[in-house]
Amino acid sequence: MNETDAAISYPRFTRLPSETEEIRLLHPLREEAGRRVEDLLSILPEEEVQGDVEMAKTEEVINALFPMVRVSGGQAIADRWAAHVEEWLPCARCPLNATAGSHVLAKGDIPCDVLYLGEAPGSSEDSLSEPFIGPAGKLMDRLLSESKPRYGETSLKQHYKYLLSNILACAPWLDLQARTVREPSKEEAQACSPRIIELIELAKPKGIVYVGRVAERFGPDTNLPTIEITHPAYFLHETSPRKDLVLDWKRNVLKLRGFLERIL
Numbered sequence: 001m002n003e004t005d006a007a008i009s010y011p012r013f014t015r016l017p018s019e020t021e022e023i024r025l026l027h028p029l030r031e032e033a034g035r036r037v038e039d040l041l042s043i044l045p046e047e048e049v050q051g052d053v054e055m056a057k058t059e060e061v062i063n064a065l066f067p068m069v070r071v072s073g074g075q076a077i078a079d080r081w082a083a084h085v086e087e088w089l090p091c092a093r094c095p096l097n098a099t100a101g102s103h104v105l106a107k108g109d110i111p112c113d114v115l116y117l118g119e120a121p122g123s124s125e126d127s128l129s130e131p132f133i134g135p136a137g138k139l140m141d142r143l144l145s146e147s148k149p150r151y152g153e154t155s156l157k158q159h160y161k162y163l164l165s166n167i168l169a170c171a172p173w174l175d176l177q178a179r180t181v182r183e184p185s186k187e188e189a190q191a192c193s194p195r196i197i198e199l200i201e202l203a204k205p206k207g208i209v210y211v212g213r214v215a216e217r218f219g220p221d222t223n224l225p226t227i228e229i230t231h232p233a234y235f236l237h238e239t240s241p242r243k244d245l246v247l248d249w250k251r252n253v254l255k256l257r258g259f260l261e262r263i264l
């Protein structure tokens with residue numbers, strides 16, 4: 001099996017989301033995925049799809065929901081990722097589940113060289129079920145691109161694989177109507193930490209980059225090398241003079257690059 005096969009091949013799911021969970025988890029992306037599956041199923045002869053309809057529906061929805069995660073390295077890893085999704089997508093281990101528009105699990109490569117852990121999903125992430133999107137996510141992309149490790153005078157940029165996630169998978173709303181978020185509580189971070197441990201075991205990073213101090217405070221205990229960098233949101237909200245922000249940005253880039261060059 002090649003990497004592409006592993007990335008799109010998932011096992012049968014033993015438990016489907018309950019009707020209530022499905023309704024709560026719905027958002028535009030999921031509705032679109034659901035519509036596509038319904039269209040597909042409607043043109044297939046009923047006797048041939050009977051019995052596998054629910055499974056096909058779930059696989060299709062999960063594939064549509066997580067195109068942002070590329071799984072490579074064989075069927076066993078693809079199966080473990082699918083089991084991870086199946087377990088954590090409907091998770092209700094803490095009260096944040098009740099108000100989350102979606103459980104935001106991860107984006108990037110599994111396995112990976114580096115795991116980037118932010119604090120929690122914000123409004124855009126909650127709506128689209130994807131970590132590090134929206135204005136801060138765009139800055140994060142820029143930071144990742146500028147901080148790629150360089151080796152030797154030729155400044156060769158090595159491609160490395162990374163995975164992005166947050167300490168919490170569900171948004172800790174400060175004001176649900178205004179869709180503003182607060183810091184995670186200790187209890188919420190503890191409830192969600194088995195998900196991060198599972199992600200680390202699955203993705204096997206060589207190091208963890210905490211994006212922001214809060215993420216570092218709630219990070220799991222591991223033997224992996226870690227670093228904390230300034231959260232891109234700082235550059236959006238900070239009102240310091242422009243030249244100071246540029247210096248802070250450069251410091252952040254160099255700090256991250258130094259860490260990457262050390263661990264990769």
Ligand code: SF4
Nearest residue numbers: 091094097169170192
């Ligand atoms: S934040 Fe984590 S522990 Fe809490 S409901 Fe969401 S996935 Fe579960």
